[in-house]
Amino acid sequence: MISKVFGLGLGLMLSGICHADGAAIANTGVEAAPACQTCHGPAGEGVAQAGFPRLASLGAAYLQRQLDAFADGTRVNDVMMPIASALSDADRAAVSAYYAALPEPASLAPAAEPVSASAGASLATSGRWADMLPACEQCHGPGGRGVGPDFPPLTGQSATYLSNQLTAWQTGARPPGPLGLMAVIAEKLSEAEVRAVADHYAALESAPPDSAAATPPAAGDLPGDPPRADPTAPAASAVFQPPPESELPAGEFGDVVRRGREIFIATPHAAPTYVGNSLRCVSCHLNAGRLADSSPMWAAFVSYPAYRSKTKSVATFQQRLQGCFMYSMNGRAPPLGAPELVALESYAYWLASGAPLDPKIAGRGYPALEPPAQSADFIRGEKVYAENCALCHGDDGTGQRTESGYAVFPALWGSDSFNWGAGMGRISNAAAFIKANMPLALPGTLTKQQAWDVALYMNSHERPQDPRYTGSVQGTRDNFHATGDSMYGREVAGKVLGASGGEKTDPE
Ligand code: HEC
Ligand code: HEC
Ligand code: HEC
Ligand code: HEC
Known part of the structure; x- marks a missing residue:
């Protein structure tokens, strides 16, 4: 508190002066603010042990929003609040642009062995959809390396820093940010999960070789079983539950099912011959085709052959899949019996293990939405x-x-x-x-x-x-x-x- 008042005082004193040389602020400091690099490191790489976060190559808009939030006190931190308030608006913009332009730290000191690697990895790459919690990487990108101006990287940050941020959202000490997304997400995480997912990202290298970066999340390597859904949660009991991924079958059949899952999640990468855009089956059938009300594959599988008005004929499941490639994927239809169709069909069949053969199965398709009061505009x-x-x-x-x-x-x-x-x-x-x-x-x-x-x-x-x-x-x-x-x-x-x-x- 004392430091906050002190910082605000300095901020007022200096408000007439315009610095705005990002490199100078970062490396030598200005009157009221010490050089950022003393804590955030000479290359903006951060100091893991001390909980000083990486700043290098985070989005400029993101960095500036954080500095503004420290300055107006909505992001609470005793160290950063006075520093941010000592900077003018122009200073904050300049130093944000400076750090945004620094290269991604090459790699990090190996972190301690993650406490619960599989729970952390599972949240990171699969999410927990029983609670409508998407995978972290659906927004933070493959490997949590960040995407665009608003989704910061999680790699290159220490476990302490990451878990502090998640806790800050839970307690309201950090403003909810764009669309309030992180406040909603953090609220769904238990204390143990906060630790597990923070450890997971702290243990990843921030800049893996390019080939690894091009690989989509979760393709091929299956994280541990997502934590079991709370049995009292209403969503879990009302609709059919496909088998967990830990029960993927072994042997040759299992290999084909896995291949189908990979095509489903990484379609342009895994079935390039038949795909004409960057969409993936999972773009419109969320959670690897498992999610009820997101046109899940287990519900589709038990609904074919079926008459389709679109083609005015009875379509088999493989014929239905052909249509997805032609239209949704803007590509061309694999021939019936092509390995891609067999793999997708096997994956859908496996997801439907134990489901009744019933085209009216609950959770199929997207829940129909009656036209609204006013016609769409x-x-x-x-x-x-x-x-x-x-x-x-x-x-x-x-x-x-x-x-x-x-x-x-x-x-x-x-x-x-x-x-x-x-x-x-x-x-x-x-x-x-x-x-x-x-x-x-x-x-x-x-x-x-x-x-x-x-x-x-x-x-x-x-x-x-x-x-x-x-x-x-x-x-x-x-x-x-x-x-x-x-x-x-x-x-x-x-x-x-x-x-x-x-x-x-x-x-x-
Ligand atoms: C005395 C150490 C110290 C100095 C000097 C310092 N920082 Fe920080 N900074 C921190 C700490 C600690 C945090 C983590 C705060 C938290 O947990 O919310 C932080 C967090 C940040 C964040 C948020 C990062 C994110 O990923 O959200 C930004 C941005 C930032 N500092 C910018 C700066 C700038 C710019 C300067 C120089 C003008 C600076 N800092 C100087 C210690 C420092
Ligand atoms: C639906 C999109 C979305 C998902 C999913 C998501 N995040 Fe975020 N995350 C964001 C946005 C947007 C921000 C920037 C918040 C801001 O500007 O204050 C952010 C910021 C963060 C930060 C702050 C980074 C820093 O440098 O201070 C952490 C930590 C974080 N997210 C962790 C996670 C974890 C862990 C998960 C998975 C459990 C996750 N996020 C899932 C959208 C998402
Ligand atoms: C752009 C979004 C989008 C993409 C990408 C997409 N689909 Fe679909 N899919 C839909 C929509 C919308 C429907 C419902 C279509 C309708 O009713 O006409 C559907 C329906 C289906 C059905 C029938 C569901 C049922 O219950 O009858 C299957 C099977 C299917 N998609 C599989 C796939 C596969 C496999 C891929 C990837 C090769 C894929 N989809 C890619 C949007 C998409
Ligand atoms: C926080 C990020 C985020 C926001 C906000 C968001 N989406 Fe999406 N959207 C996604 C992601 C990620 C996917 C792909 C899902 C996947 O791969 O699991 C997606 C998929 C889609 C798709 C199907 C794929 C395609 O490209 O056609 C449509 C349609 C869509 N979103 C529409 C919307 C609309 C409309 C809004 C606003 C009401 C919206 N989205 C808001 C992240 C977002």
């Missing part, structure tokens, strides 16, 4: 998007990638997204998916109206041509998009949607 949808979605999917809807090109946040429109023939291109499907699953980690927080508005907004942007294109947009609309549930062929902002896609080019 582009302008309202644009606002919903800016406030709830752009943080992750980008202002222009094209998502966000790591430096090695891995799409952490998938594209919602544009050339790298699903094409006009995809199920997600129907406004009703998109609204249902969004209401039940988005924003990530905050499902169910949008109203029905907001979900419809933002679904219409998303589907009012250009995307790859419908593979069933007949040679004219009008003809294609009449044949395949006449339901009123699609924006294909309609005019938005003076342009006819579907017209700029032209003929679909073979992705080969």
